[in-house]
Amino acid sequence: MNTEGNRYTVIYTTLVCVLVAAVLAVVSQALKPRQSANEKAETVRQVLVAAGLGEMEKWRMVDNQAVLEAFKEQIDGDPQVYTTSQLKAQNYNIKQGKPLSLPAYRFKNGVTVRAVYGSGLWGPVWGYIGLEQDNTTIAGAYFDHESETPGLGGKIKDDPSFRASFRGKAIGKDGKVEFDAISGATMTSRGLEAAIDTWMKAYIEN
């Protein structure tokens, strides 16, 4: 058979693409529930760290089930977990001037954890900031990102001293927090700063 003709080439590449797309769609659908469960547990871990209830290393040691149980035990009220896609939708609403409709996580130790969401250099950055009972002093923080550069912007997640630097700082009346940017990651730092400013303001106005 002539494998060099134009018609053969077009049909062949089309078939390969359709086949590959079908396989990916099926696999993605089949694995979705498991991945969402992992993502939910990851979010809960981050919220617990922000609430000052232990470091990430500790929560990595325990499995998803135990993490969710600890969360239910510590939270004051509804143990609802908001996914990052819900944060993304809220971020859009805030930018449109609409009020925030996500409650903060209220813990039994008096800490409330607020979410932040914004854009870094390559993709979204988000995080959780825990506030003491006075609603201004930061008890703990945890940040995450989708695709910031490892070793530069990725430090917002990977560098424990970065998130530790937030502890004890105060949030201004306008929702601003002063923190040291990461050298070599100007865009990520600015994006995170904007995310914190916007969301803290939205929480305060709420």
Add this chain to the structure above:
Amino acid sequence: MGKLKETILNPLFKNNPITVLVLGICSSLAVTVELKGALVMALSVTIVTGLSSLILSLLRKTIPNRVRIIVQLVVVALLVILVDQVLRSFEATYAIDKQLSVYMGLIITNCIVMGRIEAFALGNRPLPAILDGLANGLGYGLILLIVAFFRELLGSGTLFGIPVLKALGYQGNGLMILPPMALIILGCIIWIQRSIDKELQE
């Protein structure tokens, strides 16, 4: 049978993709801070090189020559996404997959994968092709693990996260954790290999 044996053994030592062909250097610098990440990366690359070589060897007579690189890329990308998705679905590997972040997706651009397909799989039958792919993945993984062993042991004093030197009071060496140290260790491995096997000296 001698030829098959060579196909398997050559990529591990005499024709190692990292130390002799000097391919796949970028990811070997990035993911060798800890043994755990290096092991997952090594296995993922081995699976991708093995399966992509097998699939493309099976298809080799049907692929139009003009678009063969595109077809190769589509197959490799499919396998990489599948590996990534599967790792993300299990509790045990979810955190490692997140930690490897972009490097997982960047397996697509690992020169070893495309290199073996172009150089071997497209001209050989499926059995030698899959063996060649797997062996090259293992050759890559072997070096990755050696580098990660030294970096984790001397950098943080642990092995697979278990304190070894750390238990003896070792404080950890920050220099080992930085990427340049991976390059230096890699250089040492190449040096040792070439002084053992004089044929490799240029």
